Amino acid sequence: MVTLKSLPEEELFLAGSTACHGCPSSLALRIAFKALGSNVLLIVVASCTSVLQGSYPFSAINVPLLNMAFATGGASASGAVAGYKALKKRGEIEEEPTVLVWAGDGGTYDIGIQSLSGAAERETNFIYFCYNNEMYSNTGTQRSGATPLGAWTTTTPAGKPQHRKDIAQIMIAHGIPYVATVSLAYPLDFFQKMQKAKSIVGTKYIELLAPCPPGWKFPSSKTIEVSRLAVQSGMWLLYEHENGETRFTAATKKIIEGKVRKRPVKEYLDMQGRFKPVLEKPEGKEAEELLERKVTESIKRLKGWVPEYI
């Protein structure tokens, strides 16, 4: 059994980075490196992580790192994996490093989806990690394909009228060997899923809900609490998909089994300033009910339910 005491002490994400206070991406990098070890090639597509790794000539990340263009997550991983394969064939390296793509939701949901889809179809052996902060936080909190219904962003000042798409399901539809969702509030679950992803050959997709304090408008000390409430309210479901089966994990499993009561979505919305504009309006109640329905629907879908119109 994995406990906090058994996690490695070595830090590959070095202190004193350029990240904001309470940044979920820097914390996620720390935990991911603990699971993957130092034999990793990190490919960062344009996102907050391009900034928080530090400015030239220093870097806060103590593994080889490539900064790539926004749309090239999957494509650059394919190139790197092919390159390492050739080096191993020539006998220049003993072990092929784990290729880890680190992308935000903009680089995954919107701009990077075609190269990710291509890499998954080619069965490239790499881990694609999406830290989803539900907006383009790096460029000033604009709307993205991951922004939930009713959330404020600079381009949806009255609240987003559409709900986010479910990219983990899109990746499951690719038939890749491993898809998982993780949360910062459950670090051991996160650690184990990263370790499992490392041990599997093929394309692995892992997605994290990354509450962004400046973008979501909550105090920097609440990052973990917001992550936890997202899981407990069902707005973020923890599961892993392997061999054609979806298995719920951590708190989501307990909620689905009925051991723990699901908390209302309202509690999660109230914690964040980005839902204030819509909740203050008369339509706020409607948006809240719609989100609650979306949660029920996504749980049903994950259990294998197919809507009637199909």
Added chain:
Amino acid sequence: MADDIESIEYVTSLSRPAKGCAGNTGEWRVFKPVKDDSKCNNCLICWIYCPEACISKEGINIDYQYCKGCGMCAEECPTKAIEMIKEDKF
């Protein structure tokens, strides 16, 4: 690989890993986390939740040179052993 900026003697077109690539980020801090040893039960929750890798696993020591004072450790501590105290200079 170098541990701190001072030990790097030359630079190339590559960035090199170093602690404190944004300078002494402890200067950003408004509230300082202070640990009360009598309440700490060494559960390591603050260590795993520190986004800046500023808390050591052995002995739970806080690195004030780089701690940005986000307050996540104090918020999550189950025994409330960490308290956020306003810095004197502000």
